[in-house]
Each structure stands twice: as structure tokens, then as C-alpha cells.
Amino acid sequence: MGEHAPILQAESVSLRFGGIRALTDVSFAVNRGEVFSIIGPNGAGKTSMVNCVSGRYRPTEGRVLFDGQDITRMRPNRRAALGIGRTFQNLALFGHMSVLDNIMVGRHHLLKSGFLRGMAYWMGGAQREELEHRREVEEIIDFLEIQHIRKAQAGTLSYGLRKRVELARAVALRPKLILLDEPMAGMNLEEKEDMARTILDLNEEWGMTILMIEHDMGVVMDISHRVMVLDFGRKLTEGRPEEVMAHPDVRRAYLGEEDDPTKAEAVAA
Numbered sequence: 001m002g003e004h005a006p007i008l009q010a011e012s013v014s015l016r017f018g019g020i021r022a023l024t025d026v027s028f029a030v031n032r033g034e035v036f037s038i039i040g041p042n043g044a045g046k047t048s049m050v051n052c053v054s055g056r057y058r059p060t061e062g063r064v065l066f067d068g069q070d071i072t073r074m075r076p077n078r079r080a081a082l083g084i085g086r087t088f089q090n091l092a093l094f095g096h097m098s099v100l101d102n103i104m105v106g107r108h109h110l111l112k113s114g115f116l117r118g119m120a121y122w123m124g125g126a127q128r129e130e131l132e133h134r135r136e137v138e139e140i141i142d143f144l145e146i147q148h149i150r151k152a153q154a155g156t157l158s159y160g161l162r163k164r165v166e167l168a169r170a171v172a173l174r175p176k177l178i179l180l181d182e183p184m185a186g187m188n189l190e191e192k193e194d195m196a197r198t199i200l201d202l203n204e205e206w207g208m209t210i211l212m213i214e215h216d217m218g219v220v221m222d223i224s225h226r227v228m229v230l231d232f233g234r235k236l237t238e239g240r241p242e243e244v245m246a247h248p249d250v251r252r253a254y255l256g257e258e259d260d261p262t263k264a265e266a267v268a269a
Contacts, residue, residue: 004032006029006030006031007031007032007066008029008064008177009029009064009065010027010028011065012027012061013025013062013064014060015045015048015057015233022048022233023052023059025234025235026049026230027062032176034225035209035210036209036210036224036226036228037214037224038211038212039228039244040229044230044231044233045233049230050086052064054086066079066083067083080175083174084179086179086181087163087167095153095154097154099150100141100151102154103140103165103168103172104133136174137172140171143205143206144168144171144198146165160188167183167195171206171208175208176209178208178210179211179212180199180210180212180213182213182214183199183212184196184215184219185215196222196223199212221242224241225240227239227244229244229247231249
């Protein structure tokens with residue numbers, strides 16, 4: 001694929017569960033190197049859309065392309081191997097394991113030694129590979145500024161730090177595209193600012209394309225290159241943040257639904 005071709009394309013994606021339509025004919029493209037956010041009221045289909053990209057759901061109709069390759073029917077672990085990383089709304093860390101080990105787990109499928117591992121250890125191959133992985137993980141730990149908790153048990157950490165470790169584990173695969181499902185949920189203002197800065201650094205310094213669902217409109221406006229709005233499973237509009245927020249249907253459907261004057265003021269600011 002050429003450098004300017006979109007890294008991700010959804011073409012007329014529909015998703016039904018029985019008689020319920022979660023998504024109806026949604027099309028969009030994410031360009032390489034951008035931060036692309038999906039917004040909309042609760043139940044709009046945002047997580048369903050991201051699940052169609054990650055492989056958790058398979059669209060009823062339409063298709064999903066990554067780097068020009070049709071991945072619609074591909075298993076999630078195969079998509080991860082192609083370069084799609086993701087975090088989950090519900091924290092999925094191993095609470096009894098150290099931060100370091102949790103991040104190492106994120107790199108596990110990159111270990112190539114497989115069933116010959118034991119023999120390779122005697123030959124020194126796997127040890128070399130393990131050291132290489134360890135170096136990569138240490139670089140991620142430095143980048144995300146979590147050196148001070150590298151040996152801590154993940155289950156003992158504050159919510160904000162656990163979210164950071166989960167992001168580190170998704171980043172451990174060095175994905176081309178990272179899917180973030182409400183990365184700021186449950187965070188205080190300082191934690192949100194830290195996470196927003198981290199996402200921008202991943203995008204700008206590490207060259208990762210970001211597809212993000214986020215309720216905090218201030219964050220969406222600040223860090224997104226483009227935004228898509230879903231409403232009742234349909235695409236309402238898409239464009240630069242300021243264009244999207246000027247759209248009358250968005251103001252009605254999104255801000256009106258929330259009916260929160262502070263959000264309206266934040267957007268107007």
C-alpha cells in the first residue's frame with residue numbers, strides 16, 4: 001500500500017444481534033499517522049465499531065481493511081500480529097503479576113521459538129530473544145514513565161496507573177494502529193492530562209495511528225485530527241473537530257443528549 005493510502009477502512013459495515021441493529025452501513029477511513037476519534041451518545045455503536053476492527057465481532061455486512069488487506073473474517077490474534085493493538089474498557093491486567101511481567105505478556109506472541117523453545121535455550125537462541133524483548137519492554141517503561149512501579153504487583157496500583165500499564169501492554173506489540181476504548185474513563189483531571197500527553201507522544205514520537213473512543217469532549221477536541229460521530233448505529237458526520245462540533249445535528253444529538261452545560265461551554269471555549 002502507498003504511504004498516503006488509509007491504514008484502516010470500514011466499508012458499509014452493518015452489525016446485527018438478532019433483531020437489534022448495532023451498526024447500519026457505517027463507512028470511514030483512518031489515515032496513517034492520525035488520531036481519529038469516534039464520539040456519540042451511549043448506545044451509539046462506538047464500541048461495536050471498534051470490536052469489528054479488533055476482530056471481537058464480525059460484521060453482518062460490509063468489510064474492514066487494514067493496510068489494504070481484507071481482515072473482516074480474520075481472528076483477533078492474527079490482527080494483532082499484523083499490527084493492531086488495543087486496550088479494553090474493563091481492565092484486563094493480571095493483578096498478581098508484576099508490571100514488567102504484564103508488559104512481557106503483551107509481547108508474548110512475538111517470541112518465535114515456539115515448541116522448540118527448550119532446545120533453543122540450550123543453543124542460546126531463546127535467551128537472546130528474551131533479552132531483546134526485555135530491552136524493548138524497558139524502553140516502553142521509560143517512555144510511559146512507569147519505572148517506579150515496574151516491580152509492583154499490577155493489582156495494587158491506582159486506577160490511573162493500571163490504565164497506563166494496560167496501555168504499555170498494548171504498545172508492547174509496537175502496533176501500527178492502536179485502538180483505545182475510553183482511555184480516560186474514571187480518571188481525575190491530572191491523570192487525564194497525563195494520558196492525553198502520552199497518546200500524543202505515541203502518535204507523534206512513535207508514529208502510531210490512534211483510533212479512539214472517548215467521552216471527554218475537551219480531550220477529543222484537543223488531540224484528534226479527525227472525528228466521526230455515530231448516533232443509533234449510523235454515521236452522522238465526520239471531519240475536523242471544529243467542523244464536527246459546529247454541525248447542528250451533533251449539537252442536538254450529542255450535547256443535547258448529555259444536557260450538561262459545562263460540556264457545551266468546554267466545546268464552545
